[in-house]
Amino acid sequence: MSGYHVYSFFMEAKSSLVAIIDDDPGVCRALARVVRSLGFDAAIYLSGEEFLEQRVAAAPNQVLLDLHLPGLRGAELISALLQRNIAARIVVMTGLDLPGVREECLDAGAVAYITKPVHRSDLAKLLNL
Helix, strand or coil: CCCCEEECCCCCCCCCEEEEECCCHHHHHHHHHHHHHCCCEEEEECCHHHHHHCCCCCCCCEEEEECCCCCCCHHHHHHHHHHCCCCCEEEEEECCCCCCHHHHHHHHCCCEEEECCCCHHHHHHHHCC
């Protein structure tokens, strides 16, 4: 599974686009379902490089970013997003919370850092800020 995939929840009104960057296709699909159920559009990317290489018509308003991606990841990827003037709110997700990484990601520009599994109620709060 590769490429840019947009899942539209609302056809009539424009909703906020959430980019989901995670190397696990199952996690991407599950998060996309939750994001859609909350009234947002979702775009899936399986790597940070894939996201940066895509030329999309609509820039995401928010990014759900898996911390442990192959290749470009973490604070380095957050910096790359910000250098490209991607003005999205970045939420870092991780299943392996290592000491100091939260602070590193927040200092790099992430607005939140959460651990997996991500619960629907937590995601709703983060996306609706």
